[in-house]
Amino acid sequence: MKKYILLLLFMIMSSVNAQALTLNDVQKDVMCTCGCGMVLETCNCGTADRMRNEIREMINRGMTKEEIIKELQAMYGKEVLVNPPKEGIFIGLWYYPVFAVGIGVAVIYVLLRRRNAEWYADPDEVINEEEYDLEH
Amino acid sequence: MDIGQIIIYLALFSSLYSVWAYYSGINSKNPKLLYYGERAIYLTSFLVLAASLLLWYYFLTDNFWIEYVASYSSRNLSDFYKFTAFWAGSDGSLLLWTLFLAGYMVAYLRIEKKDLLSAYTMLVSMLVMVYFLLLLSTVSNPFQGLGFLPVDGIGLNPLLQTPEMAAHPTTLFVGYAGSAIVFALAVSGVLIADDKWVLRARKWIVFTWVWLTQGIFWGAIWAYKVLGWGGYWGWDPVENASLLPWLTLSALMHSIMIQEARRGMKLWNIILAFITFEFVILGTFITRSGVISSVHAFGQSNLTPPFMIMLFLVLLVTLWVIYERKDYIKSQDIVESPLSKEATFLFNNLILVASALTVFWGTIFPLISEGITGFKVTIGPPFYNQVITPLAFALVVLLGLCIAFPWRKAHGKELVDRLKIPSIAFIIGLGAGLILQLRIEMILATSVFLFALTTHIRQYIRDTSAFKDQYGNLSSIKIIFRRRRRYGGYTAHLGLLIVFMGVAGGIYTQTYEDVIMSVNEQRVFGEYTLIYRGLGFKEDNLKITWYANIEVWKDGKFVTVLRPAIEKYKTGNEEEIRRVDLYTEFPKDLFVILNGAEQNRALFEVKIDPTVNLIWLGSWILTFGGVFALIPRKFVKEFVFKSESEVET
Numbered sequence: 001m002k003k004y005i006l007l008l009l010f011m012i013m014s015s016v017n018a019q020a021l022t023l024n025d026v027q028k029d030v031m032c033t034c035g036c037g038m039v040l041e042t043c044n045c046g047t048a049d050r051m052r053n054e055i056r057e058m059i060n061r062g063m064t065k066e067e068i069i070k071e072l073q074a075m076y077g078k079e080v081l082v083n084p085p086k087e088g089i090f091i092g093l094w095y096y097p098v099f100a101v102g103i104g105v106a107v108i109y110v111l112l113r114r115r116n117a118e119w120y121a122d123p124d125e126v127i128n129e130e131e132y133d134l135e136h
Numbered sequence: 137m138d139i140g141q142i143i144i145y146l147a148l149f150s151s152l153y154s155v156w157a158y159y160s161g162i163n164s165k166n167p168k169l170l171y172y173g174e175r176a177i178y179l180t181s182f183l184v185l186a187a188s189l190l191l192w193y194y195f196l197t198d199n200f201w202i203e204y205v206a207s208y209s210s211r212n213l214s215d216f217y218k219f220t221a222f223w224a225g226s227d228g229s230l231l232l233w234t235l236f237l238a239g240y241m242v243a244y245l246r247i248e249k250k251d252l253l254s255a256y257t258m259l260v261s262m263l264v265m266v267y268f269l270l271l272l273s274t275v276s277n278p279f280q281g282l283g284f285l286p287v288d289g290i291g292l293n294p295l296l297q298t299p300e301m302a303a304h305p306t307t308l309f310v311g312y313a314g315s316a317i318v319f320a321l322a323v324s325g326v327l328i329a330d331d332k333w334v335l336r337a338r339k340w341i342v343f344t345w346v347w348l349t350q351g352i353f354w355g356a357i358w359a360y361k362v363l364g365w366g367g368y369w370g371w372d373p374v375e376n377a378s379l380l381p382w383l384t385l386s387a388l389m390h391s392i393m394i395q396e397a398r399r400g401m402k403l404w405n406i407i408l409a410f411i412t413f414e415f416v417i418l419g420t421f422i423t424r425s426g427v428i429s430s431v432h433a434f435g436q437s438n439l440t441p442p443f444m445i446m447l448f449l450v451l452l453v454t455l456w457v458i459y460e461r462k463d464y465i466k467s468q469d470i471v472e473s474p475l476s477k478e479a480t481f482l483f484n485n486l487i488l489v490a491s492a493l494t495v496f497w498g499t500i501f502p503l504i505s506e507g508i509t510g511f512k513v514t515i516g517p518p519f520y521n522q523v524i525t526p527l528a529f530a531l532v533v534l535l536g537l538c539i540a541f542p543w544r545k546a547h548g549k550e551l552v553d554r555l556k557i558p559s560i561a562f563i564i565g566l567g568a569g570l571i572l573q574l575r576i577e578m579i580l581a582t583s584v585f586l587f588a589l590t591t592h593i594r595q596y597i598r599d600t601s602a603f604k605d606q607y608g609n610l611s612s613i614k615i616i617f618r619r620r621r622r623y624g625g626y627t628a629h630l631g632l633l634i635v636f637m638g639v640a641g642g643i644y645t646q647t648y649e650d651v652i653m654s655v656n657e658q659r660v661f662g663e664y665t666l667i668y669r670g671l672g673f674k675e676d677n678l679k680i681t682w683y684a685n686i687e688v689w690k691d692g693k694f695v696t697v698l699r700p701a702i703e704k705y706k707t708g709n710e711e712e713i714r715r716v717d718l719y720t721e722f723p724k725d726l727f728v729i730l731n732g733a734e735q736n737r738a739l740f741e742v743k744i745d746p747t748v749n750l751i752w753l754g755s756w757i758l759t760f761g762g763v764f765a766l767i768p769r770k771f772v773k774e775f776v777f778k779s780e781s782e783v784e785t
């Protein structure tokens with residue numbers, strides 16, 4: 001039993017930090033760099049554990065969230081950010097949904113202005129007619 | 137060459153013959169050739185089934201001569217997981233995909249009429265079958281020999297050794313394969329310029345949608361219980377890939393009703409069927425190619441060129457059909473009034489498709505950024521949460537409105553009457569949220585939920601009463617079965633509303649803490665007191681398990697013992713995974729993860745998600761709604777229609 005417990009040293013046991021900034025505040029905005037594609041908050045691999053320790057150390061040093069993320073970016077590159085900044089080419093990412101909805105609303109506006117539709121069947125009832133047809 | 141490979145080759149030849157027979161039979165109007173084409177479908181399906189059974193046999197008998205078996209199984213694996221290891225890798229899962237497609241085609245031949253629409257549908261479906269059999273014969277051969285017999289296999293990834301993983305890929309692939317039939321029906325229907333395709337496609341759309349719903353549900357459960365991070369949806373590219381076809385198929389399910397009622401939306405409907413199928417191919421591709429990093433992906437492979445070709449061919453076929461039948465699909469008016477169910481369906485389509493395109497954009501954006509800036513940017517949950525949240529809220533409001541609005545035209549007074557109670561419910565939701573001092577997002581979520589919920593309840597009662605008059609005092613239950621499509625839809629909406637509340641509750645009111653506990657130490661989390669009683673250990677021939685014993689107390693009474701664990705597997709890369717444990721008090725979960733331990737202390741992650749079980753409940757209701765709408769008329773005709781001679785004649 002004891003030897004297995006000794007084998008089980010996955011995590012560094014640091015005391016829970018009582019400061020306002022918590023590990024979770026930072027790790028939800030940072031990617032794990034092991035290549036798994038997961039947010040650090042949700043990854044349990046060895047790389048994630050190491051990164052969490054680095055963040056804990058930075059928190060203990062009194063760094064702000066912005067300073068920590070800047071530091072992590074310097075260490076691991078832009079890939080460490082969960083989301084790209086709202087600038088440059090990345091503006092397309094953030095404003096695309098607004099653009100898509102805008103076009104859709106314009107199309108619907110045109111469709112709603114044309115009101116000469118003909119009524120063929122109640123879709124609720126068509127199901128019975130079609131299946132009756134299939135049965136015979 | 138393995139016998140399995142020979143069977144796949146035979147299936148490929150048979151499918152090619154079927155394509156030729158259908159094509160020639162349609163062109164020459166020769167029913168005999170169509171009959172041969174049909175027989176060839178049965179033969180192909182039988183051969184695909186035989187190949188699948190053989191692969192299962194190889195897994196169950198530890199035939200490590202076969203590379204795929206050696207890669208995903210091991211001698212110490214239980215028979216159940218040897219069975220599920222069939223789809224643990226790319227090659228086997230493609231065979232499973234093909235098997236389900238074969239099942240769909242056989243079912244189609246047994247159920248549907250043998251007319252021109254069916255002939256074209258089978259031809260297009262068979263072309264998809266040829267594509268998959270080509271993959272299985274070449275770059276994705278599950279019967280590839282290893283060339284030597286290893287002592288043991290590498291073993292199954294521990295994360296896949298869960299019952300949920302037996303259900304998730306299978307249900308999702310049934311949905312994926314169904315999208316091929318929906319696409320085939322849409323292309324065929326437009327090609328022969330007959331609106332009949334939407335009537336026929338309806339059941340295949342709903343059936344496919346039901347399975348996609350189940351696939352997403354089981355994937356979420358798996359992530360929640362197995363991945364060990366306490367969430368069910370991480371906006372991972374592979375998760376997104378399963379959501380995309382569900383969104384567009386949901387849109388199609390609504391917009392075909394407009395084609396049934398108005399003969400409009402023909403172009404839009406074929407586009408939705410096309411996009412859904414393209415998303416399915418893309419999802420199958422993303423999971424296998426490794427082109428986008430994902431925790432769920434099988435890894436790198438050489439499948440990129442064939443999948444790119446397939447995506448392009450499907451696009452080409454669709455564009456050709458649209459061009460060829462441009463007169464048939466020309467734009468038609470679809471509303472008489474903007475205050476109508478048809479109009480709300482347009483907005484519903486807008487939100488569903490905008491959501492799908494947004495999720496798609498976020499999923500592929502890393503590739504775009506790599507192409508332009510040289511580095512592969514990551515798109516994480518904050519992006520999706522920010523852009524999808526407003527769309528989700530709007531969808532819930534629309535769920536309420538589309539139920540309240542009648543077909544054709546609503547009159548102002550009638551509409552005010554229908555929306556009076558829901559509006560009061562909305563205001564009550566706002567007031568209650570403010571009194572309870574909930575977060576503003578949670579207040580809004582509760583309010584729109586109550587609005588949509590009361591609209592449904594009110595309409596459910598009102599419709600049943602109105603139909604009672606129409607059908608000459610038919611009992612309520614008979615009315616529900618007669619109008620099963622409508623009530624199935626209402627029920628599915630109800631399920632979606634419950635899922636919405638489950639998700640909102642989790643996002644806005646979940647509590648979370650990382651905590652180190654010494655042996656016999658007590659900690660309070662919400663209304664629970666947790667006492668850590670030390671570490672346990674057990675070993676079997678597959679893995680070593682360390683588990684923490686945590687007593688859960690509530691109101692001074694002992695409730696249960698939770699045993700979150702860390703497992704170290706002896707096979708493969710000796711992977712180590714967390715097994716979470718949870719205590720459920722509906723609708724909430726107390727969720728504990730063991731993240732590490734020493735002799736006398738352990739590190740835990742403790743979460744309380746107050747509404748997570750609403751998601752599971754809602755998903756089942758959503759599924760039930762779809763299944764209810766699918767009940768064939770012949771199952772209920774004795775019960776419902778017996779006294780209604782006008783329907784029988």
